[in-house]
Amino acid sequence: VAGHFHAQAVVVGGGPVGMLTAAELARYGVSTLVLESRERVSERPKANTLHARTVQCLVRRGYLPPPGHSAGPVTGAFHFAGQPGLPITAPCNEPAPVLKRPQAELERLFEERARAAGVRVLRGHRVLEVRQEPDLVRVSAAGPDGPVTCTADYLVGADGVRSLVREQGGIGSEVHPATATALAGSVRLADPDALRPGWHPTARGWIVATALPDGSRYLRTLSAERGPSPSRLPPTVEELSAEASWIAGREIAMGEPRWLSRFSDFSRLALTFRSGRILLAGDAAHTQFPIGGQGLGTGLLDAVNLGWKLALTVRGQAGAGLLDSYDLERRPAARRVVDNTRAQLALMRPDPALDPVRALFADLMAAAAEGGYLGGLISAQDTVLAARTADPSPWEGRFLSNLGLATAEGATDVVRLLAQGRPLLLLLGEPGERYREQARGWAEILHVVRAAPVPDLPCEALLVRPDGYIAWAPGAGGLPQALAAYFGGCAGPGAPEGALARTLS
Ligand SMILES: Cc1cc2nc3c(=O)[nH]c(=O)nc-3n(C[C@H](O)[C@H](O)[C@H](O)COP(=O)(O)OP(=O)(O)OC[C@H]3O[C@@H](n4cnc5c(N)ncnc54)[C@H](O)[C@@H]3O)c2cc1C
Numbered sequence: 001v002a003g004h005f006h007a008q009a010v011v012v013g014g015g016p017v018g019m020l021t022a023a024e025l026a027r028y029g030v031s032t033l034v035l036e037s038r039e040r041v042s043e044r045p046k047a048n049t050l051h052a053r054t055v056q057c058l059v060r061r062g063y064l065p066p067p068g069h070s071a072g073p074v075t076g077a078f079h080f081a082g083q084p085g086l087p088i089t090a091p092c093n094e095p096a097p098v099l100k101r102p103q104a105e106l107e108r109l110f111e112e113r114a115r116a117a118g119v120r121v122l123r124g125h126r127v128l129e130v131r132q133e134p135d136l137v138r139v140s141a142a143g144p145d146g147p148v149t150c151t152a153d154y155l156v157g158a159d160g161v162r163s164l165v166r167e168q169g170g171i172g173s174e175v176h177p178a179t180a181t182a183l184a185g186s187v188r189l190a191d192p193d194a195l196r197p198g199w200h201p202t203a204r205g206w207i208v209a210t211a212l213p214d215g216s217r218y219l220r221t222l223s224a225e226r227g228p229s230p231s232r233l234p235p236t237v238e239e240l241s242a243e244a245s246w247i248a249g250r251e252i253a254m255g256e257p258r259w260l261s262r263f264s265d266f267s268r269l270a271l272t273f274r275s276g277r278i279l280l281a282g283d284a285a286h287t288q289f290p291i292g293g294q295g296l297g298t299g300l301l302d303a304v305n306l307g308w309k310l311a312l313t314v315r316g317q318a319g320a321g322l323l324d325s326y327d328l329e330r331r332p333a334a335r336r337v338v339d340n341t342r343a344q345l346a347l348m349r350p351d352p353a354l355d356p357v358r359a360l361f362a363d364l365m366a367a368a369a370e371g372g373y374l375g376g377l378i379s380a381q382d383t384v385l386a387a388r389t390a391d392p393s394p395w396e397g398r399f400l401s402n403l404g405l406a407t408a409e410g411a412t413d414v415v416r417l418l419a420q421g422r423p424l425l426l427l428l429g430e431p432g433e434r435y436r437e438q439a440r441g442w443a444e445i446l447h448v449v450r451a452a453p454v455p456d457l458p459c460e461a462l463l464v465r466p467d468g469y470i471a472w473a474p475g476a477g478g479l480p481q482a483l484a485a486y487f488g489g490c491a492g493p494g495a496p497e498g499a500l501a502r503t504l505s
Contacts, residue, residue, distance in 0.1 A: 002146035007033040007120070008314045010139055010152035012127045012165050014038075016047075016103060017282030017299035018158030019110035019121075024061070024307025026117035027421060030314050033150060034119055035141050037126040041107045044259055045186065045210075045218050049293030050106075050300070052090045052097035053380035053399070057304045059095055060418045060468045063109065067095040067415070069404065073370065080374050081291070081347035082199050082206060083362055088379045089370035093402040093413060097379055103296060122148065130155060130168045130278070137277045153314055154277045156306070158299075161268070163284035171280065172271045176342060178228035178264035181221075182289075183240050185260035188216045190253035195219070195244070203350050205247040216258070221247055224349045228264055235260045265289035265345050267338045273302075273327040281306055286334035288341040291348070292378055298337050301380065302330050308421070308466045312487065317445065319485045321388075329385050340377055385469055389482045393475025400464050405451040412451075414464070422447040423471065423486070424464040429453040435461040438479045445487050 014036030076098040090097040137155040157165025205223040237257040267288040282299030312318040376382030385397035463472040472482035
């Protein structure tokens, strides 16, 4: 494809975060173009773990199947800094808290959904230049059939750790240089018993081995003692073998590498996730040492936070500051991930002086009911968003768990009611009815549902965002003020019935 395109939104980078963002935008009726330099999804093993809050949001947005009803909370086992024994618990009626799913599989799913929703995906197109003007963004790319230019109202940079969008958008970063050497690769061990699948801490570092279906091993090595590797060259199998042997303190011979790569504990947090018409998401906005399975999940949470906000903005249906709330909500979340991965790496240093600290952490994990602070941190289930309304109720900013609800149409739950993608105004019992009238001006945006009162939810009404967080509950601040903050002024009784409702589905 060569030539010129215009779209309401252009997404640079069609990795998992870019494809999910594009799918979200298109599902809300925004014309969206993705420019991705790779011809196809990379099959290299990368992320394999998604944590509870990411899974819960993907379920609410319909990318993962809705959970069955459970009698009680569900607990999964995880680790902190490579130390096993961290329980992570998800509330009743939510999916299991730790989902194992190869990144490539998720990438294919998001791309399929994006294409099905009408996104134009241009693979094999490398973006070379991004320029922001007062009313639009201009993009130039090199494609297999020649140059491509594109204009858009907004641009999302989901182009990974070396983001050209971030650089050319003039967005600075807070950076923590690498302190450790890490290698990864899929290889065949001369003696498969030389490294059994699992985590291998030694006096010099760590080796993590995963068995692959063809009998080979996916290895990652971490050596924190020797500082960062000065080499920028692709690693060789000899280098990986020497590194693993040095860490293990014995010869680990290997061959037949399928692929090899270097990574490190370099971390970066963009100083802002929004600069005018340019937004950053995923590794382009934040990157850190891949410990604890949080990088991809954090990026996917960016996408589900950004999608509906940017869609409403493009459609002129957003309250002042709604799009800015993307940065205000997601940057602190990404900072916590950058900080906790740095803390985990510090705990993984072989220095014997750290042994008592490690023992203390092991005790804290064992003592913490349902995962405690660390479980909430790693799974992002402790996220409470900053309030957006004046005089907020204590519910505002909290995630609404998947409560069962009884409506006139029958039994349902929060996940199913959010499936339309529209903000949900939940009226609980007769006292909730008075809020129906107050919300009438926003009827075309909202999904209004009356349900029987729920003992676990001592509220008359709740306004729930499409990503599952509570936007408002009765308190000092009124519902119309909250609706205006999120969705702009009242559309009024003369507004075209159902126009936005149709696209918000
Ligand atoms: C060894 C390893 C293990 C990991 N394990 C986990 C885990 O278990 N759980 C977890 O949550 N995370 C994990 N991560 C992190 C996770 O893989 C990343 O956070 C994730 O890939 C980020 O997705 P992204 O879409 O933001 O960026 P990427 O996946 O990097 O996608 C960016 C895309 O942009 C494209 N692109 C770049 N520049 C341009 C350009 N100029 N023009 C057009 N296209 C461009 C690239 O081709 C790429 O497809 C791991 C990472 C590594 C390295």
